[in-house]
Amino acid sequence: MTTATRQRPVGQLLREWRDRRRISQLDLAIEAEISTRHLSFVETGRSQPSREMVLKLGEHLDVPLRERNQLLLAAGYAPAYAETGLADPEMAAARQAVRQLLTSHEPYPAAVVDRHWNLVEANTSIGIMVENVDPSLLTNVLRATLHPDGMAPHIVNLGEWRAHLLGRLRRQVAQTADPVLTELLDELRGYPCDQPVPDVEIPAPGDIIIPLRMRHHGTELTFFSTVATFGTPLDITLAELVIESFFPADTPTAEYLRRGWQDTRG
Template identity: 80%
Template sequence: MTTTVKAPVGELLREWRDRRRISQLDLAISAEISTRHLSFVETGRSRPSRDMVLRLGEHLDVPLRERNRLLLAAGYAPAYGEAGLAAPEMAVVREAVRRLLAGHDPYPAAVVDRSWNLVDANRSLALLTEAVTPELLEGPVNVLRVTLHPEGMAPHVLNLGEWRAHLLGRLRRQVEQTADPVLAELLTELRGYPCAQPVPEVEIPGPGDIFVPLRYRHRDAELTFFSTIATFGTPLDVTVAELVIESFFPADPGTAEYLRER
């Protein structure tokens, strides 16, 4: 795993603390260290131990990839591996993912990585991508780009403004939580895509609404979905920690019947 580190560990820790809006005192109390020692670490006057870096990363809820970066900045080797999904040791993960995907048929489901690139999907996802221009389906396939691009799913999303606001909101929060420059660049790109419908700044439910639906036109049918997100609960590998499984469910009996018939 190759990682480039420019900033010292103290500066990186302070950036993460500021991003989480946690004071030095609160972090020191939760991590059970003195505020004086934490201040010395952040200003570079004290070099933290490996255990201290890991402890602070845990209490700041820093992603595993960035915890490795903190360790490298402090002069230590990364603690968390990053095996490719095709690696032999990931066989149990691949099997679990495929079982989840296959078990969700005839409803669409997909697995994405940290950058929203498609990792795997079940057969039913093809229903949503049937009208997408082939260029957007050449690897790596970014599911957010496919969804909101004017030559992707966007012309068939009946509530595009609402669904666009939902997706951009999720991505914006992810950028704030991870400080990932790749995701920030993707957010800028997606914001530049045209949308003829009003895009709400805040998701406010209407009468009887309990979730933001995806309303999609497939040929002559109008389908309505809601989605759930699943992640691995106890990841110790960067790749596993960053996998996200999104499963779509029919939000009305007509959609369910249409999918079962197909």
């Protein structure tokens, strides 16, 4: 069976993305500046959308670039978005920007992951977080964090942090419908946890973030994190990169990290 015969109709795919985004036909038609009748005909296969129409609907539905290519293929058009390897010459400026962000964040940990949470690159300070992790787990950040042979035994608030990460992954699955992420979510849910895992993130009095609390050589360190992405990517690889930077959430953690950084640099 060929790829063409396996491919579902573009109208069916668009309908699924619209349902996933919980947008009515009327609202999408207004946003895309087309008639509801025309959109209905596209979704039912009674009308063949132009290449520009597929791209416009994909943009208004916030379909990831990789999946927009699939919409184009389903409609009989060539993909619009390239997927360039990070090692390719065209990516030199992007690689430099990523490395600059990682280096400038020292002595605090930072890492770059792809859409499946596979580790792409990290700065030196990430070592303080993964020092006791089984090396076979280091390729994937979520496995390295929640697996019992990973960071999990050293995370003080494991139940809370686990709920936070699984919540992020659930939202990503809903956003992308990626089967690899769905399998990863099922795998992570099966990992043991000796702490209660809250169903809903309810802040305690005075809380403004969910911290990561972990032990390192008998010292409890507390972090919060920020996430950065490329602002206007037109390449699938760049669109799927995420830079997560960890910051000390209290003065003792900041001082501990600075001392450790100075010691390593002599």
